[in-house]
Amino acid sequence: xxxxxxxxxFQVLKTGQSMTLQCAQDMNHNxxxxxxxxxxxxxxxxxxxxxEGTTDKGEVPNGYNVSRLNKREFSLRLxxxxxxQTSVYFCAxxxxxxxxxxFFGPGTRLTVL
Amino acid sequence: xxxxxxxxxxLSVPEGAIASLNCTYSDRVSQSFFWYRQYSGKSPxxxxxxxxNGDKEDGRFTxxxxxxxxxxxxxxxxxxxxxxxxxxxxxxxxxxxxxxVFGPGTRLSVLx
Numbered sequence: 001x002x003x004x005x006x007x008x009x010f011q012v013l014k015t016g017q018s019m020t021l022q023c024a025q026d027m028n029h030n031x032x033x034x035x036x037x038x039x040x041x042x043x044x045x046x047x048x049x050x051x052e053g054t055t056d057k058g059e060v061p062n063g064y065n066v067s068r069l070n071k072r073e074f075s076l077r078l079x080x081x082x083x084x085q086t087s088v089y090f091c092a093x094x095x096x097x098x099x100x101x102x103f104f105g106p107g108t109r110l111t112v113l
Numbered sequence: 114x115x116x117x118x119x120x121x122x123x124l125s126v127p128e129g130a131i132a133s134l135n136c137t138y139s140d141r142v143s144q145s146f147f148w149y150r151q152y153s154g155k156s157p158x159x160x161x162x163x164x165x166n167g168d169k170e171d172g173r174f175t176x177x178x179x180x181x182x183x184x185x186x187x188x189x190x191x192x193x194x195x196x197x198x199x200x201x202x203x204x205x206x207x208x209x210x211x212x213x214v215f216g217p218g219t220r221l222s223v224l225x
Contacts, residue, residue, distance in 0.1 A: 033213075043215040100205055102147075102203075103159065107155075
């Protein structure tokens, strides 16, 4: 039982390049989330998926797209990376019920040059 | 006013002491409350959740909630150097968790 997994762990991009961050969970959770964490800014929600087939914007969605591929997988895509997107990205999942504890993956550290 | 506020710290306590971490929130309709621990370079790890006014104990950790005062705290008894980390308070503004808001975190240092 791996919980929430993310790939890659580290990535360096040049401005304008694209990439997709992958996330998968094996806890049969309905809801999944993408956060970014920056020094002094805390964790900020980028996008979330309340259930398979639905996605919604969070606090900071600009420059990102997401796909809920199936119940297990939720990917985050940067179409044209910018230095402002240098951050640590965390995926999380929750049951999506009234007891909505979120569980986090190990994170992806992204640097955009 | 920020939605979830915490003292940034660092909060330093000697080994064996009680560490007290505080969190205030602005949205009165918030339903559930969580404490996460985050070691440097690692992901947040859920420690405690609390949903009702009062205290909830789990081992050396006690979470306290006062909805009237919009205040939630975490007490760590018999603090150990391994407790040194950043502690994040999170508030869920509805029952179904799409409105999770994290505080900026309090850095705790337990001195041997």
